[in-house]
Amino acid sequence: MGEEMKENIWKYISTVLIILLVLASVAIAVLYEQVKVAPVSNLTPTVVENPVNVTCNETVSSAQLSQLRDEIAFLKSKITKPNGTTIAVVPIFGIVTDYTALEVIPLLRELASNDSVGGVLLWIESPGGDVGPVMDIYSAVKKLTLIKPVIAYSGGIMASGGYYIANGADKIVASPLAQVGSIGVIYVHYDLQKNYEMNGIKVEVFKTGPYKDMGAEWRDLTPEEKKIISNMVNTYFQAFLRAVSEGRNMSISEVKKFATGRTWFAENVTGTLVDETGGMDTAIKLLEKLMNVSGAKIVIYKNLETPSDFGVYGSEALYIDPDYLKPYLRG
Numbered sequence: 001m002g003e004e005m006k007e008n009i010w011k012y013i014s015t016v017l018i019i020l021l022v023l024a025s026v027a028i029a030v031l032y033e034q035v036k037v038a039p040v041s042n043l044t045p046t047v048v049e050n051p052v053n054v055t056c057n058e059t060v061s062s063a064q065l066s067q068l069r070d071e072i073a074f075l076k077s078k079i080t081k082p083n084g085t086t087i088a089v090v091p092i093f094g095i096v097t098d099y100t101a102l103e104v105i106p107l108l109r110e111l112a113s114n115d116s117v118g119g120v121l122l123w124i125e126s127p128g129g130d131v132g133p134v135m136d137i138y139s140a141v142k143k144l145t146l147i148k149p150v151i152a153y154s155g156g157i158m159a160s161g162g163y164y165i166a167n168g169a170d171k172i173v174a175s176p177l178a179q180v181g182s183i184g185v186i187y188v189h190y191d192l193q194k195n196y197e198m199n200g201i202k203v204e205v206f207k208t209g210p211y212k213d214m215g216a217e218w219r220d221l222t223p224e225e226k227k228i229i230s231n232m233v234n235t236y237f238q239a240f241l242r243a244v245s246e247g248r249n250m251s252i253s254e255v256k257k258f259a260t261g262r263t264w265f266a267e268n269v270t271g272t273l274v275d276e277t278g279g280m281d282t283a284i285k286l287l288e289k290l291m292n293v294s295g296a297k298i299v300i301y302k303n304l305e306t307p308s309d310f311g312v313y314g315s316e317a318l319y320i321d322p323d324y325l326k327p328y329l330r331g
Helices: 003-037 051-078 098-112 131-145 161-166 193-198 223-248 252-256 280-291
Strands: 086-093 117-125 150-154 157-159 171-174 179-181 263-265 297-300
Touching: 086 098, 086 280, 098 117, 098 131, 117 157, 117 161, 117 280, 131 150, 131 161, 131 223, 150 157, 150 161, 150 280, 157 161, 161 179, 161 223, 171 280, 223 252
Parallel strands: 086 117, 086 297, 117 150, 150 171, 157 179
Antiparallel strands: 179 263
């Protein structure tokens, strides 16, 4: 902000203060006149003629004072702030893939070392995604909270892997009707062997071990492979439960009550799965409180992009809300 602009702002503030002083003087003069009309010795109530006009004038004066105070507060907020009063908004939109992690993780590490950024708002609108990227982003968020406050916010959906990531933040805020939760793990396997046979497709596989093509669509899973996959799914599920337990300060048994795979409206799980309900301004206000500042500058990183193509074979779909698998199912 230029010195000339600062000078103009302070001139405006001075003018406003003078107006306030004049209004106060007028109010004192009016009060003095009323006292003169009604001596202390006279106990008869003073009759004020045309009281409607008096009330109207007082109301207008009160509104003017309120507006002037707001203007002063606004102008003060525009004066250069000390370091650490900027809030960085990092969007995590869509299905979380390796590309998401490639965009988000370096940015979070950069923000951790940026002294001008006092807090980070994760704007999450995601049904989840790949196990690896979700866990990596969650870990990066946890590390960031060691340096500066982080709030996770959603206005629409923060489910499965999206909710997993949110639990790395200090607090979670969501719109009352945002869908949150979907705590669980899913593995999708297609057995298209009969379909291949009906279409005259023959698959020959050369492999170095019995499990090398486990999960392949050209054959069914063996009983042993089903046990292996079940153990893998349960392992990831336990990691999810621990993340929510730590992030929400809940016991594992308490988390399991919400770990049915479904999503919840945020207004119905306030105090458990989320801390507060409200819009982005509510989330920003809470973050400012954690930063111990007011009127923080907001910077939104809006060039983060995730490719739209996404498969559901194998481990790719482990941390995703099942409702979002439907468009990808084919056979």
